[in-house]
Amino acid sequence: MNYEAVIALEVHVELATRSKIFCGCPTTFGAEPNTQVCPICLGHPGVLPVLNRRAVELAVRAALALNCEVHPESVFARKNYFYPDLPKGYQITQYDRPLATGGHLDLEVGGEVRRVRIRRVHLEEDTGKSFHGGDAHGSSPEHSLVDYNRAGVPLIEIVSEPDCRSPAEAGAYVEELRSVLEYAGVSDVRMEEGSLRCEPNVSLRPVGSERLGVPVELKNLNSIRAVERALVYEIERQSALLAAGGEVRRETRRWDEGSGTTRLMRVKETADDYRYFPEPDLLPLGLDAAWIESIRRSLPELRAARRERLVRDYGLPPYDAAVLTASRSLADYFEETVRLTGDPKTVSNWLMGDVMRLLNETGVGASVLRGRDSTFPPASLAELVALVQEGTISGKMAKEVLEEAFRTGRSPRDLVREKGLSQISDTAELEAVVDRVIEASPAAVDEFRAGKEKALGFLVGQVMKETEGKANPKLVNELLRKKL
């Protein structure tokens, strides 16, 4: 029998607020364990939560960017369960009356546009983080440790409808979601730091059937690649199980990056009973329609619109526009540099080639290019483009200069001056070298005169070699043709 995969995704995203959702503790990532806590986020008896207005604003921005309807009234609920990373014994979340519902996200997969519907977006608080079996901070096989710095950090949970049909579609969904949230400025969306966490559930059903199979939930996915690999593995595991006459159980499985497999975490016999009830310490969340509208108006241009605009306004090929809009930082960098140089395609080529290679090699995101501490701000790339355009340096020299400017933060013009890199564009000086090369290469000269264009390339190469790459290649070409 042929099966098809049905995938839905739950994504948790930490909102980029400075303080937690119900108390004033800071949310900075990477602080010493248990240094960003207070009686409220530690769940001491008798404390009361106070909702962070900025968290609500960012959640509304996210919901609007995902084309959802934001409800004028939503309700916080207690989700009761016991786990050491949850000091109150319950999590404050939203249940039957979430912040927003009914959105969608359009993805491009294999040249086709697919729409994935979004069921809901709701606000909740994050839990603490447990360390088991010696994985960090001095935990050991006998002792688990808990860091409560993350307890109470504001989250949104984004739940999709089961609309993805392949691991590639699920990967494209997470990629697009990440981009939309980055553009909307609601989160720094770093999967490796856990500020975006993705839990897909996948089931199989016979092709043509409308019934959903038994879903298996996957956890511990720290990159988009891990999401896709884990789904590929899980679909194969379930297919083999069904083909052998077995049954898929409703369970949660943990992805293990090292072995490339999923392992059973827990079996669910029935849906968990969390005894949800309305949070008595918080009023229903009432949102003013005018406030929601003002947030909608403040939303920046998102990726798809920007991609179209880069093609329309700058005449970029669609491929370039797609690469440059992968992050808002990179697209902003492109536009700022073009404002300084007026040469979109050249700027695009540098960004897609050497600059992205250096970003990948140094493992930093495009966001560092535009900060106050940037070693290679738009002005530096603009300077480099100008140096090539005015003929001071060749394209090859420019690559070296770019690399050094990028790594040291120095200005390309200073580097060129200091290294004496400028190209030789002095006709008299080059003429002498050209004469020497013609005399030393009679065979190539004869071939060229016999009509072999290729031989000219050899002669240009010899001149470049003699001048250690400093000759202006255009001028060398002209001189050689004139003399031959």
Ligand SMILES: [Zn+2]
């Ligand atoms: Zn606190």
